[in-house]
Amino acid sequence: MAQAGCVNLQSVSTRYSIPAAVLLVACLLPGPGPAAAASEPGAREIQKTEEYFPDEIGSVWRYKGRSRTDAVERIAEMAFANEVSAIGTTNIKGETVKIFRETNQGNKGPTDGFFRRDTAGITYYGSQPTTPFEQQLIPYRVLVFPLVMEGTFRQLEKKGVDMQADLDGDGRHERADVVAEVRVSAHAPVAVPAGTFSDALQIDASMTIVITLTKSGRVVTSRDRITSWFVRGIGLVKYVEEIESPPVMETRGEVTHVSEELESYTLKGTVGAPSAPVLPPQPAGRL
Numbered sequence: 001m002a003q004a005g006c007v008n009l010q011s012v013s014t015r016y017s018i019p020a021a022v023l024l025v026a027c028l029l030p031g032p033g034p035a036a037a038a039s040e041p042g043a044r045e046i047q048k049t050e051e052y053f054p055d056e057i058g059s060v061w062r063y064k065g066r067s068r069t070d071a072v073e074r075i076a077e078m079a080f081a082n083e084v085s086a087i088g089t090t091n092i093k094g095e096t097v098k099i100f101r102e103t104n105q106g107n108k109g110p111t112d113g114f115f116r117r118d119t120a121g122i123t124y125y126g127s128q129p130t131t132p133f134e135q136q137l138i139p140y141r142v143l144v145f146p147l148v149m150e151g152t153f154r155q156l157e158k159k160g161v162d163m164q165a166d167l168d169g170d171g172r173h174e175r176a177d178v179v180a181e182v183r184v185s186a187h188a189p190v191a192v193p194a195g196t197f198s199d200a201l202q203i204d205a206s207m208t209i210v211i212t213l214t215k216s217g218r219v220v221t222s223r224d225r226i227t228s229w230f231v232r233g234i235g236l237v238k239y240v241e242e243i244e245s246p247p248v249m250e251t252r253g254e255v256t257h258v259s260e261e262l263e264s265y266t267l268k269g270t271v272g273a274p275s276a277p278v279l280p281p282q283p284a285g286r287l
Helices: none
Strands: 060-070 076-091 095-102 111-118 122-127 140-145 154-164 174-192 195-212 220-230 234-243 254-267 269-272
Touching: 060 154, 122 174, 174 220, 174 234, 174 254
Parallel strands: none
Antiparallel strands: 060 076, 060 254, 076 095, 095 111, 111 122, 122 140, 154 174, 174 195, 195 220, 220 234, 234 254, 254 269
């Protein structure tokens, strides 16, 4: 959605996780189909990829987060909490999908996200509340299985997308060219309040939206970069996101920083908490 004078990408971001309602992914547009993941020579498939994205009904993930927005001067940093629950299933477009309920995703309030995980990957079926823009896009594939270490997956490349918003005040909707990619970067240790995990899967994602203003023909570019860490059998344990919102009608844009870290979790009756045993560091890069 547009703020006065800037493009706010917090409603059109890139976040790829099963317990994360990708309301933030509302601007990832589906192409004709998922592109094959490109990889470096000697790259390895990650065995049992689906174990990094558990989606059992009744599971709960509890996060603590921080957000801040920088413009001319820094706005005060805000702390927030978010609880994600796999609460059940529903039918969308003839497919059975899981419902993930978030109490305060990215410090933006409650939302439900709808996902389907199968042997081919993870598909996003939208959110509630939703937007007219998002409804043009769903469903679309957000990850393709198996993941490949150092592999890059282009989620989309689409031109001339209706932004469903008048950003420059001339009564006409702007259009945009959108590109989004995901890269499986590393196995690495990560420490969060729920524990220290020696072999988390790091996934880097980026999205670029190039918008042409209808009033002046001027081109503005929005960028979103996010790094997420997933642990086998647990799911998302941490993400760090930077969202660049360029100026449209004013003389300045904004950069928003958002992060969440796992505090505790309950999976299939197994409880993890800040008091859980801390694993000793081990070499990264092991499957």
